[in-house]
Amino acid sequence: MSQRQIPDRTEALDLLLNGDLLELGGWADSIRQRLHPKKRVTFVIDRNVNYTNICESRCTFCAFYRDQDAPDAYLLDHETILSKISELVERGGTQLLMQGGLNPKVGLEYIECLFRLIKERFPLIQNHSLSPAEVCHLADSAGLSITETIIRLKRAGLDSIPGGGAEILVDEVRQLISPNKIGWEKWGEVMLEASAQGMPTTSTMMFGSKETAKQIIEHLFRIRELQAKGGSFTAFIPWTYQPGNTSLGGETATGLEYLKVLSLSRIILDNIPNIQASWVTQGAKLAQVALYFGANDIGGTMLEENVVAAAGCSFRMSQEEILELIQGAGFNAAQRSTTYKILKEF
Ligand code: SF4
Secondary structure, three states: OOOOOOOOHHHHHHHHHHOOHHHHHHHHHHHHHHHOOOOEEEEEOEEEEOOEOEOOOOOOOOOOOEOOOOOOOOEOOHHHHHHHHHHHHHOOOOEEEEOOOOOOOOOHHHHHHHHHHHHHHOOOOEEEOOOHHHHHHHHHHHOOOHHHHHHHHHHHOOOEEOOOOOOOOOHHHHHHHOOOOOOHHHHHHHHHHHHHOOOOEEEEEEEOOOOOHHHHHHHHHHHHHHHHOOOOEEEEEEEEOOOOOOOOOOOOOOHHHHHHHHHHHHHHOOOOOEEEOOHHHHHHHHHHHHOOOOOOEEEEOOOOOOHHHHOOOOOOOOHHHHHHHHHHOOOEEEEEOOOOOEEEEO
8 A cells, every 4th residue: 555645734734624533543543554563552561750749830731730838849758769669660660750840959969869779779660751841950950051961861870751841842832831941942952962862752742722723733743853853752642731720721622632633643753653642631442542543552551640640630540451451442462661672462
């Protein structure tokens, strides 16, 4: 079967606004089948550790952050974090995803010391941590460049960088929902620098808040272009804004909009190998459907997750339920590493 050309920005916008959902899904599914031919759907055993909820960025879409003097503000001590990782290892986990707020009391040395301890005690755990905004926060607090900061973090034990904090990579949207956070070019700069230093990265998109359809398309093309410029994105993870307990409030995207955006992600980002379905925001049933709309990966089992849960979205799944989700949708389940190496087939 000949491959269809990827649409340009104008065509992609027309597809998002007027395209037929099932036709887009079929197109995305044909790309998934070409890139992942064995009907295999992967997952990783991981834990999110949110080391602090204190954050000076105060993004309006975020239900997780607290001001420093809030009664439930916290900064976890190193021993607490290490015991959480120990639990992850006991349950066969391979990936630690550590992210937190932009806490003025957390500097580069705190993180370096923590990452060294983690590497010493858990050398086999992939430390997949810190968003580009956190990397910039650490760089600013230490008075260092992004390059020097990533060199130091890598030396301390950071293995790869997740693509959190991308939201929509268009500054007009960022001004509306996260005016104190880094702009889209800085986000891209951190990711390209991580890639230049040999680190794998991932990319994300949070949609359904204040952006337009055109800005969603712009985001997808900017991710595609960053990858083409030397990015190391192993995966793209689109997920929907969760309005619960946020100051932004409002509505979010429907399941149908999610599937359309997911399909277009698979179609436009054919230079990124993996597309993740977001069971955390969509629930298990829609995540199953997503596997027919371009997704080939179900993300992490997430022994712990606090950020989306703070917005009142609390889908939880055990490893057995993840297997049921994948197999029940008619696919072969496989456990993977952070870098998509197959560790075990079921
Ligand atoms: S999204 Fe991140 S940077 Fe923004 S307020 Fe929440 S924790 Fe802070």
